[in-house]
Amino acid sequence: MSKHVTHWIGGRPAAGEARRRGDIYNPATGKVAGTVDFAGREEVGAAVAAAKDAFPGWRDTPLSKRVAVLFRFRELLKDNADELARLISSEHGKVVSDAAGEVQRGLEVVEFACGIPHLLKGGYSENVSTGVDAYSILQPLGVVAGVSPFNFPAMVPMWMFPVAIACGNTFVLKPSEKDPSASVRIAELWAEAGLPDGVFNVVHGDKEAVDGLLEHDDVKAVSFVGSTPIAQYIYEGAARSGKRVQALGGAKNHMVVLPDADLDLAADAAVSAGFGSAGERCMAISAVVAIDTIADDLLERIRARVEPLRVGPGDDDRSEMGPLVTRAHRDKVASYLESGVREGASLPIDGRVHPVLGGGGDGFWLGPSLLDHVTPEMSCYTDEIFGPVLSMLRVPSYESALELINANPYGNGTAIFTNDGGAARRFQNEVEVGMVGINVPIPVPMAYYSFGGWKKSLFGDSHAHGMEGVHFYTRTKAVTSRWLDPSHGGVNLGFPTSG
Numbered sequence: 397m398s399k400h401v402t403h404w405i406g407g408r409p410a411a412g413e414a415r416r417r418g419d420i421y422n423p424a425t426g427k428v429a430g431t432v433d434f435a436g437r438e439e440v441g442a443a444v445a446a447a448k449d450a451f452p453g454w455r456d457t458p459l460s461k462r463v464a465v466l467f468r469f470r471e472l473l474k475d476n477a478d479e480l481a482r483l484i485s486s487e488h489g490k491v492v493s494d495a496a497g498e499v500q501r502g503l504e505v506v507e508f509a510c511g512i513p514h515l516l517k518g519g520y521s522e523n524v525s526t527g528v529d530a531y532s533i534l535q536p537l538g539v540v541a542g543v544s545p546f547n548f549p550a551m552v553p554m555w556m557f558p559v560a561i562a563c564g565n566t567f568v569l570k571p572s573e574k575d576p577s578a579s580v581r582i583a584e585l586w587a588e589a590g591l592p593d594g595v596f597n598v599v600h601g602d603k604e605a606v607d608g609l610l611e612h613d614d615v616k617a618v619s620f621v622g623s624t625p626i627a628q629y630i631y632e633g634a635a636r637s638g639k640r641v642q643a644l645g646g647a648k649n650h651m652v653v654l655p656d657a658d659l660d661l662a663a664d665a666a667v668s669a670g671f672g673s674a675g676e677r678c679m680a681i682s683a684v685v686a687i688d689t690i691a692d693d694l695l696e697r698i699r700a701r702v703e704p705l706r707v708g709p710g711d712d713d714r715s716e717m718g719p720l721v722t723r724a725h726r727d728k729v730a731s732y733l734e735s736g737v738r739e740g741a742s743l744p745i746d747g748r749v750h751p752v753l754g755g756g757g758d759g760f761w762l763g764p765s766l767l768d769h770v771t772p773e774m775s776c777y778t779d780e781i782f783g784p785v786l787s788m789l790r791v792p793s794y795e796s797a798l799e800l801i802n803a804n805p806y807g808n809g810t811a812i813f814t815n816d817g818g819a820a821r822r823f824q825n826e827v828e829v830g831m832v833g834i835n836v837p838i839p840v841p842m843a844y845y846s847f848g849g850w851k852k853s854l855f856g857d858s859h860a861h862g863m864e865g866v867h868f869y870t871r872t873k874a875v876t877s878r879w880l881d882p883s884h885g886g887v888n889l890g891f892p893t894s895g
Contacts (some may be wrong), residue, residue, distance in 0.1 A: 407593025450594030708753025729783030
């Protein structure tokens with residue numbers, strides 16, 4: 397049966413007929429699996445109004461009661477993790493085990509948000525002047541919004557809304573229209589956990605829905621994760637409307653392999669980080685930067701690991717890598733194999749001929765691929781491919797590898813593989829990238845640290861979750877107080893001074 401996904405507004409599914417709808421595909425078959433309603437300004441306005449109405453009551457809910465709801469939500473997420481993973485797999489295409497890992501990483505942010513009573517403590521200074529005390533308090537902003545990408549339909553929204561809601565805000569989520577079901581199921585779990593109606597809302601759609609959130613006067617802040625052009629658009633639009641904004645953009649993540657590295661470990665990492673989730677990760681390794689002397693050896697070790705990889709439907713337990721999310725995206729990713737060869741690279745691993753379990757049918761398939769002898773001016777290097785394509789660049793030295801990375805306009809994540817502690821420490825100090833892995837290929841920080849890159853991988857001043865997330869979703873109020881005793885000295889028109 398074809399499914400139908402609609403918005404979640406004010407604690408329930410939206411009623412009425414949508415003016416526009418989009419198709420939801422099963423990437424493994426290439427067939428339409430359902431439809432999703434697209435929000436216009438009216439639906440966006442209704443969601444924001446519901447969030448605005450719910451804000452005063454949620455803001456004034458005691459922290460202990462907020463946390464009780466968060467703990468119940470956490471347990472419901474754990475209990476329903478398998479269902480969520482299968483929903484994600486059916487619409488995104490990633491294998492179920494990978495989707496389950498996504499839910500688990502999102503759950504870590506929920507667990508971090510459960511500690512909000514400690515995180516919201518302000519400061520206090522007694523007797524800053526005679527009989528005067530000063531203190532600061534953190535207060536929520538109001539209605540805040542999140543716009544999330546297709547590649548992590550559960551985890552990335554959970555980088556945003558658990559912290560925002562824990563801080564006392566109300567939330568409107570605009571997930572990707574390509575895989576919308578997980579967000580609605582999460583909304584149902586929030587309701588089951590006891591979250592008041594209107595605190596968490598979901599509107600589906602495209603640019604019209606996004607623009608509605610960016611331009612709405614009652615939306616105080618916007619969080620975004622996606623491509624760099626859209627991140628810049630979100631940043632400029634939100635800032636123009638006077639909103640806070642954190643907009644995390646695209647990436648070109650490099651993995652440097654020095655001659656003293658464990659090459660088996662490096663090859664495992666390159667394959668795992670390059671081809672997991674079909675390369676549709678902002679933290680995927682897409683450029684392997686190998687010192688010349690070990691490049692051939694590393695390539696052969698990667699090839700040996702790629703050949704037995706099982707590509708197939710996400711719900712097949714044998715599958716290690718699924719299809720890409722849409723036919724258009726698969727075709728775009730595959731085009732980089734052709735352009736790479738045309739521009740002078742070689743193609744020792746061609747994913748277009750990689751076998752697919754069951755033959756693949758009309759699914760959006762592209763197997764693991766590797767372009768070798770890539771140079772910085774090639775489009776397969778300059779562009780964020782966002783698919784299962786590794787580019788190998790060969791360099792003569794550590795210094796040239798570092799220069800290559802620092803010259804790149806993106807600065808999201810990077811990794812170095814070496815057994816030399818001095819080289820690793822030098823790299824983490826000198827590289828101009830926001831997240832660094834040392835013998836760790838996907839350096840996504842734990843929830844109590846913050847996620848975000850540098851350069852064109854981030855627009856705005858704040859990273860996601862961790863303490864930066866708490867600060868993003870709150871504003872500081874400074875209070876200076878004096879409680880007079882009966883012996884106060886009367887009127888004084890002079891400018892107040894300390895002492």
